[in-house]
Amino acid sequence: MFLRNFWYVAATDQEVQAKPFGRTIMNEPIVFFRMPDGTPVALEDRCPHRRLPLSMGKLVGDALQCGYHGLRFDKTGQCVRVPGQDLIPPSARVKSYPVVERYKWLWIWMGDPALADPDKITDFHWFDDPNWGAKSAYLHVEANWQLVVDNLLDLTHLAFVHETTIGNMALVEHAAVKVQRGPNNVLVTRWTIDQPAPPTFVKVGGFTTNVDRWQIIDYAPPAFLRLDVGATPTGTGAPEGKRVGGISMRNLNAITPETETTTHYFWGQAHDFEPGNRQMTERVFEQIQAAFYEDVAIFQAQQRMISLDPDSPTVDINADSGGIQARRIVDRLYAEEQAALAQRAAAE
Amino acid sequence: MAETSWHRVAASVDVREGEAIAVNVGDLQIALCRVGGTIHAFENICPHAYALLSDGFVEDNEIECPLHAARFEITTGRCLAPPADRDLVTYAVKVEEDEVFVAVPS
Ligand code: FES
Ligand code: FES
Ligand SMILES: [Fe+2]
Numbered sequence: 001m002f003l004r005n006f007w008y009v010a011a012t013d014q015e016v017q018a019k020p021f022g023r024t025i026m027n028e029p030i031v032f033f034r035m036p037d038g039t040p041v042a043l044e045d046r047c048p049h050r051r052l053p054l055s056m057g058k059l060v061g062d063a064l065q066c067g068y069h070g071l072r073f074d075k076t077g078q079c080v081r082v083p084g085q086d087l088i089p090p091s092a093r094v095k096s097y098p099v100v101e102r103y104k105w106l107w108i109w110m111g112d113p114a115l116a117d118p119d120k121i122t123d124f125h126w127f128d129d130p131n132w133g134a135k136s137a138y139l140h141v142e143a144n145w146q147l148v149v150d151n152l153l154d155l156t157h158l159a160f161v162h163e164t165t166i167g168n169m170a171l172v173e174h175a176a177v178k179v180q181r182g183p184n185n186v187l188v189t190r191w192t193i194d195q196p197a198p199p200t201f202v203k204v205g206g207f208t209t210n211v212d213r214w215q216i217i218d219y220a221p222p223a224f225l226r227l228d229v230g231a232t233p234t235g236t237g238a239p240e241g242k243r244v245g246g247i248s249m250r251n252l253n254a255i256t257p258e259t260e261t262t263t264h265y266f267w268g269q270a271h272d273f274e275p276g277n278r279q280m281t282e283r284v285f286e287q288i289q290a291a292f293y294e295d296v297a298i299f300q301a302q303q304r305m306i307s308l309d310p311d312s313p314t315v316d317i318n319a320d321s322g323g324i325q326a327r328r329i330v331d332r333l334y335a336e337e338q339a340a341l342a343q344r345a346a347a348e
Numbered sequence: 349m350a351e352t353s354w355h356r357v358a359a360s361v362d363v364r365e366g367e368a369i370a371v372n373v374g375d376l377q378i379a380l381c382r383v384g385g386t387i388h389a390f391e392n393i394c395p396h397a398y399a400l401l402s403d404g405f406v407e408d409n410e411i412e413c414p415l416h417a418a419r420f421e422i423t424t425g426r427c428l429a430p431p432a433d434r435d436l437v438t439y440a441v442k443v444e445e446d447e448v449f450v451a452v453p454s
Contacts, residue, residue: 320415
């Protein structure tokens with residue numbers, strides 16, 4: 001199940017260069033490249049002649065030339081040259097996709113191009129805000145995209161999956177958790193008061209006392225999760241909104257389906273302490289990255305079990321509420337998109 | 349009629365409109381919720397599959413289970429939507445000097 005009428009992160013800005021590269025998104029093969037003037041372009045990555053990926057070709061002037069028989073395509077996907085003949089068959093064209101570069105990522109619109117409004121791109125300003133240090137990365141995950149969403153909406157897993165990094169048992173046994181939902185978002189707020197700081201927080205925040213720790217998870221469909229996390233020495237007033245003497249970070253996640261069982265996972269970490277200190281940014285990133293590798297191993301193992309028998313039963317527990325609300329939003333939006341498509345098909 | 353006894357379970361100010369809170373009387377898990385100014389008490393374990401109803405979503409006089417969206421009328425405990433298939437047990441409530449008491453079988 002994929003939602004089409006959304007902006008997704010397709011690539012990091014560094015990945016998109018003059019040399020074409022191919023990436024599948026929602027089962028559609030797409031080739032990305034930059035025009036000589038720097039404009040990013042996304043086209044269907046399948047030559048309409050004999051279906052070689054155009055990402056095996058190269059840019060010749062302003063056109064992408066197929067690596068097999070040399071058909072050339074402009075940035076709109078229109079074939080502009082067929083070697084050895086003057087006439088260009090009308091069906092010699094590939095699909096083109098709206099793209100926007102923002103927050104050091106390349107965003108792609110996978111739905112009806114008429115609806116592609118860049119104002120609908122989810123906010124990830126932390127990646128270019130001078131008040132924050134930030135670094136992002138890409139992970140390829142062999143698991144369905146919704147398993148990643150579930151994971152981030154239920155942070156009780158920190159105590160079990162990440163006990164050597166960002167987790168400890170206090171998070172499960174002593175957290176006050178609240179799930180709030182709107183028509184198109186879920187907010188999970190977790191507070192752990194007067195508990196020991198987890199190993200990572202001690203390393204980057206230097207805590208010597210117990211802390212009040214918050215994790216505020218903001219979900220927006222289809223799969224954007226922005227986590228406001230941090231801690232202050234206990235009793236200094238963080239729950240009342242006074243964040244002093246501690247650390248505050250954003251864990252930022254943009255999840256893009258590749259296929260039903262594989263996912264492009266763009267994530268990053270931003271910190272508000274010493275924002276200009278590159279070494280600090282690296283240190284914070286490395287600490288959190290270790291935890292992300294732990295998660296990926298979990299998703300892939302889950303997917304293997306799911307693929308063996310997709311209908312095997314599951315049990316829900318209290319901690320699943322956030323993930324369940326998010327899935328309900330996705331189900332509703334999917335039904336709406338399918339109904340709109342059916343209506344349009346009927347009208348035609 | 350089984351015997352009941354009154355137990356102090358919360359301060360009145362802690363029970364707000366639009367959300368439910370969890371309290372215990374011994375092993376009994378109870379949810380408190382204020383509707384139209386009046387506090388109501390009902391069993392806190394969803395009859396469907398054990399979710400805590402106090403983690404659920406309150407709208408006017410209805411509470412929705414946080415897991416599979418069964419809904420109940422807060423003032424009566426009446427089950428309004430599946431997958432739960434029975435009404436909730438409710439408990440009498442009284443407020444004295446800003447303290448909330450519920451009556452449970454003794
Ligand atoms: S405890 Fe969650 S998968 Fe087993
Ligand atoms: S546990 Fe309440 S509806 Fe399933
Ligand atoms: Fe994790």
